[in-house]
Amino acid sequence: MLFEAGQRVVFIGDSITDCGRRDAHAPYGNGYMSLVRAFITARRPDVPLTWVNRGISGNTVRDLAARWERDVIEQRPDWLSVMIGINDVWRAFSDRAAEAVPLDEYEETLRTLLRRAVDATGCRLVLADPYIIEPDRGEPQRAESDRYTTVVAKLAGEFGALHVATQQAFDDVLACSPPSRWAADRIHPELPGHAVIADAFIRAVLEPPVVG
Template sequence: MLPFEKNSRIVFCGDSVTDVNRDYKAIPAGWGSFGDGYVNLVHALLTAVYPDRELMIMNEGVSGDDIKLMAARWDRDVLDMKPDYVSVMIGINDVWRHFDGPFRQADLVSLDEFEHTYEDLLGRTEPRVRGLIVMSPFMMEPNKDDPMRAMVDRYAEVARQVADRHKAIYVDVQAAMDHFLEKQSSYILSMDRCHPGIEGHMLVARTWLQAVDFDWERTTFDDEK
């Protein structure tokens, strides 16, 4: 059963995969605020299928964020929004900078720092919300021996462990991507193996909705049962 009570506020936080061209000047849950990715799709489906719940969806993704950059704005962009539920997906930039950052001396996030920071964020947030949702970082690369893909898997496993410690719902987006890639090329979903196109975002949204027990066959409202 979908866990979100009527009038719940659900804040999504993350990097460019969450951001996807959202209007930073838009009012929360207003026109342009959802972006063009999975958050917008989740919002649309929750609104269409659960109109009686009147759920408020807020997109607080910021393109380019790693977990340290996200942590620096967490209080303002997440906690100050007074969410009932927080969904977070972070990690791909923490990994990516290890591969595209050396020639610009990028500030790299180690696996230990990633875990420590994630633990701190969820630890501070858990007492203030009704529930947490942790989404795995992912890469649309079927070769698990690819160096970057292998590192993404390690960061995703840390995200899973932190989620377990805080009784968060864990959304294994990587598993959904891997299932798709058994049949089709990554180029169907992404041009760079990291940023999804609309098909990839639909897959992310579907995976998130499955994890929260979205009822795809719902035909009656709560007060009609």
């Protein structure tokens, strides 16, 4: 495992990360972040870690920029996990299209935030893809989402980050099951859907790819 005893692991993102962490399910939420914490703790009880959830429902990368100093830099993470982009895409397909974040702005904003975090704290990064639980790659929102996923993979390479391929994880289960098994709206997972995300995250941390 890449995490070391005593490290601080901070998660930031939108509603998929939030999952009630500010109210009924404080402080970790009841989604993938809580599952990751639980299973890594269970598998490696010899590696005590501090876990912090800073997800806020509805956020785009613009919202992260507005709270980055408080919710990332001041948290002094050893590891920072970022999953953002679902709302950046989704808004373009809703009645809030003016709030959608264009791809170039998304990429440059996220790159700037990641550089700021690494330079200020020395943290290592975990970058998780935005996703949509939709098997048809030609469906307009899925096609647009895939462009943002490509950006995350690119930035993971630039920063030497762990890359959690959440879209691929959902594609794998969608090969033999309908989207409705995982989420009613293709975005907000039920617990099994959060388990899909958590499993991809845990595999990335516990079984990092061998380079060279």
